[in-house]
């Protein structure tokens with residue numbers, strides 16, 4: 279088995295490094311990567327987002343697209359920026375455990391990564407490059423291309439996070455002009471001043487109001503801030519790039535619809551309309567309008583025909599439920615939580631209670647969390663000494679990360695036992711190094727074991743998802759989320775299809791025209807494909823790479839692919855973690871995962887009895903997990919071409 283795996287990895291490496299200049303015409307074209315944060319795959323049509331719809335219709339649309347699990351922003355930004363899965367980039371979610379006190383964050387060891395100063399601190403700590411893989415904008419700059427990343431704080435800088443003076447990439451985000459902001463080249467600042475644009479990025483204003491369990495959140499999309507970013511791109515950056523007369527790469531990361539869907543006040547404490555109310559729809563339109571402004575500027579500058587535009591979303595989205603019948607934390611009353619509902623940090627509270635250990639809040643100077651209170655962001659350090667915790671919970675939303683600094687297998691088994699008791703849990707993944715624990719699948723089964731330099735979580739816990747009733751269930755997903763937002767607001771990060779199904783489309787001289795790609799694609803594929811289109815030569819360190827989406831390029835053919843299901847051994851109470859995925863060549867696409875009946879979009883029944891199992895694929899799975907793997911349906915195309 280080992281030899282097969284090594285050979286496959288070697289061939290991937292060769293294919294990657296041998297990639298030539300990508301342009302079909304032998305000429306390198308410009309590239310705009312537009313990321314609409316949190317845009318669900320099924321929400322784009324001529325009414326909700328006319329520019330994105332038109333782009334997909336004239337170029338390539340990807341109805342079988344995938345976020346990478348866990349579907350969070352920084353995680354998928356790392357994937358788009360490198361073409362690698364998270365096992366290599368180590369950005370396992372938005373909040374991770376880094377095993378050192380982050381300077382500037384009061385010694386916090388579980389930093390939230392959407393922060394430029396934190397990204398710099400992580401690079402300083404992890405030998406200058408915490409991703410341990412070359413990013414798209416750095417590689418593009420290294421061959422002389424002009425580069426810029428504009429938009430949401432965190433993912434924008436990540437595309438060239440190792441950039442230091444003298445600056446190579448223009449980065450404009452929420453913190454530009456503030457004390458914590460990443461530097462901007464002086465001549466760009468001067469051009470902004472001359473154009474009458476503020477140097478300091480405007481705040482989100484009313485859009486930043488999340489409300490509380492008695493006060494509805496925002497009713498406004500992120501118009502003011504996003505208009506500023508659009509102005510910087512269309513009035514300063516694109517004209518400058520044209521003048522320089524070299525191909526360019528621009529990443530625009532639109533905080534909408536994500537920030538608005540999180541904060542929206544259309545549905546306080548109610549599951550409907552949830553993230554399908556007027557405020558969330560206005561946010562989708564806002565993102566689409568900005569794409570339209572960028573396209574118009576490209577046309578006015580006369581460079582539209584030489585510019586490829588790829589549009590993707592980092593992840594899908596769901597409406598939040600904070601209900602549980604089993605959680606001890608939900609039986610306690612808190613001053614800021616709806617009675618009998620889950621508080622932020624319920625997972626850490628429930629684990630600490632059963633283990634009989636105290637829990638501390640890393641976001642509140644490691645203060646002890648006393649009865650009737652909960653942590654600020656959901657994170658928890660469990661054990662007698664918060665400086666040397668036995669268990670670290672990094673809370674993220676639709677899934678959480680649990681780290682065991684001691685890697686104690688018996689402690690891992692106890693925690694899995696606690697998780698199997700809770701109605702909010704749907705699927706558990708455990709570090710392969712801890713060996714098989716019944717009821718769980720290994721981290722490697724979702725490509726979380728690779729060459730990362732940040733600590734690997736011992737356990738990844740997925741939370742329950744379902745739908746609130748609509749014609750496309752992925753458009754009305756509901757997630758039990760470990761979050762400070764309210765029931766009825768929005769979150770993501772689960773392994774339900776509503777969160778893994780992102781919007782994706784591409785158009786331009788290096789893409790086919792009017793092509794609907796039935797094959798599975800992911801953000802890892804898109805990251806690799808954009809490198810290929812730009813003719814970059816990036817030497818990978820890890821081997822968990824996406825594939826180049828050749829079928830989307832002129833002359834490319836659609837690969838064979840199939841759908842499969844992996845089932846763990848049952849836990850002591852009969853629960854088994856199930857993983858639905860598709861496979862094209864050696865590349866895997868994770869559709870949904872969880873326990874039977876607790877994950878939106880999870881296909882549980884298998885048409886083939888075990889005696890008909892296809893052996894070849896099953897042998898590639900880790901022996902220790904002893905998973906049961908089966909094809910869901912034979913033939914060239916799997917059943918999930920049009921998800922749900």
Ligand SMILES: [Zn+2]
Nearest residue numbers: 316351536540
């Ligand atoms: Zn989000």
